[in-house]
Amino acid sequence: MSEPAPMQATLPQQAATDTVAPSAATGHAPLRRVVYVVSQFPCLHETFIAREIATLVSEGVDVRILSLKAPSPHPIQRESAPLLDRVRHPHLLGTIFGSLAVTLREPRQVLGSLAAIVADSWRHPVVAVKSLVSVLRGLEHVAWLRRFDPQLIHAHWATYPTTVAWVLGRVLHRPFSFTCHAHDIFIERQMLARKIDDSALAVTISHFNVDWLSSHATPRASDKLKVVHCGVDLDRNAWQPHNRSTATLLAVGRLDPIKGFATLIDALRLLRERGAHLHCRLIGSGPLDDELRQFAHDCGVADMIDFAGAQTQDVVRGSMNSATLFVLPSEVADDGNRDGIPVALMEAMASGCPVISTRVSGIPELIEDNRDGLLVPERDPEALADAIQQLLAEPELRARLAARARARIEHAFDARKEASRLHGYMAEVVHGR
Numbered sequence: 001m002s003e004p005a006p007m008q009a010t011l012p013q014q015a016a017t018d019t020v021a022p023s024a025a026t027g028h029a030p031l032r033r034v035v036y037v038v039s040q041f042p043c044l045h046e047t048f049i050a051r052e053i054a055t056l057v058s059e060g061v062d063v064r065i066l067s068l069k070a071p072s073p074h075p076i077q078r079e080s081a082p083l084l085d086r087v088r089h090p091h092l093l094g095t096i097f098g099s100l101a102v103t104l105r106e107p108r109q110v111l112g113s114l115a116a117i118v119a120d121s122w123r124h125p126v127v128a129v130k131s132l133v134s135v136l137r138g139l140e141h142v143a144w145l146r147r148f149d150p151q152l153i154h155a156h157w158a159t160y161p162t163t164v165a166w167v168l169g170r171v172l173h174r175p176f177s178f179t180c181h182a183h184d185i186f187i188e189r190q191m192l193a194r195k196i197d198d199s200a201l202a203v204t205i206s207h208f209n210v211d212w213l214s215s216h217a218t219p220r221a222s223d224k225l226k227v228v229h230c231g232v233d234l235d236r237n238a239w240q241p242h243n244r245s246t247a248t249l250l251a252v253g254r255l256d257p258i259k260g261f262a263t264l265i266d267a268l269r270l271l272r273e274r275g276a277h278l279h280c281r282l283i284g285s286g287p288l289d290d291e292l293r294q295f296a297h298d299c300g301v302a303d304m305i306d307f308a309g310a311q312t313q314d315v316v317r318g319s320m321n322s323a324t325l326f327v328l329p330s331e332v333a334d335d336g337n338r339d340g341i342p343v344a345l346m347e348a349m350a351s352g353c354p355v356i357s358t359r360v361s362g363i364p365e366l367i368e369d370n371r372d373g374l375l376v377p378e379r380d381p382e383a384l385a386d387a388i389q390q391l392l393a394e395p396e397l398r399a400r401l402a403a404r405a406r407a408r409i410e411h412a413f414d415a416r417k418e419a420s421r422l423h424g425y426m427a428e429v430v431h432g433r
Contacts (some may be wrong), residue, residue, distance in 0.1 A: 031427045033062045033148060037138065037155040037165045040069040041087050042080035045254065047313055048230040048343050048415070049156050050079040055419035057083075064088065064148060066141055068134050068160060077313050079233070088144070090137040098140035106171050110139065113167040120191045127190060131163050138164035142171060150174055151430045152200070158184040162195050175200035175429055179228065179422075182258075182340035182361070185209055185217075193218040196225070200429040203228050203422065205340045206362025228422045231415035232346045236313075240321040241352035241402050247278040247392060250323035250353065252316055252344040255286030258337050260329035260358065262288075262295055266381035267329075269299040271388060278304065278392065280327075281319055285310040316344075320351040324398070325391050330360045331378035341366050346413050349373065349405035354398040356387045366413065372405045 034056065038049060053063050065087045076084070103110045114132060121128040145168065153172070155165035158180035169176035177200050185192070185204070196202045196218050202225050204210060213221035253259040261282065268280060282292075282305055289307070296302040311319075320326065326348035330339040341362040348355050349366075355373035357363050369375040374391065376383040391398055 029427060029431050031056075031061050031151060031423060031430055033064075033150045034426065035064050035066060035145065035148070035150040035153045035168075037066045037068070037153065037161040037168070039067070039157060039161055040072055041065050041067040042076050042084070043072050044074040044077065044310060044312075046156070047077050047079045050077065050083060051231075051233055051415045052419045052422065053083055053086075054079065055416050056423055059420065059423055061423065064150075066138060066164070068137050068164065074310060078236075079313070088141055090140060095136050095140045098142065099136040102139045102142045102171060109170045110167070113170055116194075117163060117167075117191070120194075127188070130160060131190065134160040134164050135167050138168055139171070142168070145172055152177060152426055154178065154201075154426070157181060158192055158195060159188050159190050163190060166191075166195055166198060169198075177201035177203065177426065177429065179203040179205070180209065180213075181205055181230075183337050185213060187335060187337045189217060193220075196221055199224075201226065201425055203425070205230050206365055208362040208365065209340065226425050228425070229341065229413050229418045230343050230346075231413040231418040232343065232350050232409060233415050234350060234410065237317065237320075237347050237350035239350070239352050239406055241399065243322075244353070245322055245324050247276075248323045248325075249278060249280040249388065250283070250319050250326050250348070251280065251328060252283045252319075252326075252348075253328060253342065255282075255284050255288040255292055257288065257333040258330060258339055259284075260331040260378065261292055263329045263331065263379055263381050263384060264327055265292065265296050265299055265301060265305070267384040267388060268296075268301045268304055270381055270385040272301055272304065274385070274389070276389060276392070278324075278388075279306070280304055281306045281308055281323070283308045283311050283316055283319065317347070317351065320348050320353050323348075323353050325388060326353045326355045327384070327388065328355070328357045329376070329378065329384055330358050330363060332360060339363065346409055349402075350409045350413075352402045352406060354391055354401045355405060356384065356391065366408070367405075368408075371401070372408045373401055 056063050067087055067089050070089055117131045118128055121131055153165045153168050153174055153176040155161035155178040158178055162178040165176040204225050207227055210225045251264060296305050328342055328345055332338045338361045345355055345357055357375055358378040359375050360378050367373040367375055374387045376387050
């Protein structure tokens with residue numbers, strides 16, 4: 001992909017063309033050039049970012065991606081593959097010499113930004129070091145960014161990517177924006193109040209997050225934050241309500257405390273004691289892999305569970321299209337971490353697979369109990385076992401919940417519609433409204 005002309009040559013043209021007719025996608029004057037800062041691209045677990053970028057590209061925005069890490073060794077998801085020629089990754093020599101050149105040219109902005117980061121994070125040395133390294137990796141690309149001339153620098157996750165976007169915005173004198181999700185709000189609140197205050201646009205994925213940030217970060221959050229859901233691609237998550245197995249549970253997610261998979265295993269133990277015959281497929285990898293396998297063995301249900309590990313999106317969709325139920329018993333971890341609104345839940349709902357989850361974080365904004373799915377209290381294996389048993393025994397209820405769930409996704413969690421709404425918000429701030 002060819003690079004645009006240098007910034008100095010593009011600014012007069014930009015000023016002359018920013019008043020053209022609004023784009024059909026957003027109703028605003030066109031947004032032309034955006035840079036996304038992400039932790040890693042491509043990334044197996046963040047296909048929602050790829051879908052969002054792909055929508056902006058389809059609506060005429062030239063999006064480039066700064067990945068703060070080297071590519072993941074996992075298979076490249078179908079959503080990410082078309083975007084690979086838009087990605088720039090860090091290189092050690094480039095990081096060293098590129099960041100040094102920028103510091104010599106813009107010492108006040110760079111050193112002032114680094115001082116602010118250290119002042120915020122010095123009590124957490126690991127966070128401080130990671131933040132500084134991330135910033136240097138971002139500064140590596142400043143010469144290229146000046147040529148590309150982004151109208152907006154956007155980051156996903158309010159931690160290191162947004163720190164980099166904040167610094168690049170200061171160095172390049174360009175507005176920055178970010179989307180915050182879950183752990184970057186509840187656990188790692190790195191300069192979060194300042195980032196919200198300084199941003200041209202702050203976005204989050206649930207109204208629950210807006211209320212939480214208003215109470216825990218800054219009162220300005222309630223006025224500043226926009227809610228844009230992480231939706232699903234309805235074309236690739238086709239409606240498949242029929243030809244499902246009669247007793248297969250599916251669970252998808254990182255093997256992390258917030259997903260509540262230990263509660264699921266305990267619920268399976270109760271169901272076995274009640275005489276239920278079923279099978280559970282658990283797709284995902286993570287730090288609790290060995291611990292969950294051992295717990296399943298201790299509970300006497302290891303033979304009921306297929307620990308399938310991390311899988312591509314196509315494999316996940318195939319499992320969603322055949323499972324009887326989708327179960328994700330999310331919970332608040334001991335350190336306060338929790339889910340936002342899990343994309344896997346949305347994908348299951350879109351596919352026609354009835355869902356069971358919990359009343360944690362933004363999940364009740366996605367699922368109304370007994371309308372779009374069933375919700376049970378967190379960390380309650382007996383309630384979870386009851387809900388699983390009920391849905392397995394009532395095919396009419398499964399059908400009703402599945403149909404309502406699909407309608408809910410189409411109405412409020414369509415990835416293209418949500419990305420188009422974000423496009424509109426971006427255009428507003430770029431063009432000064």
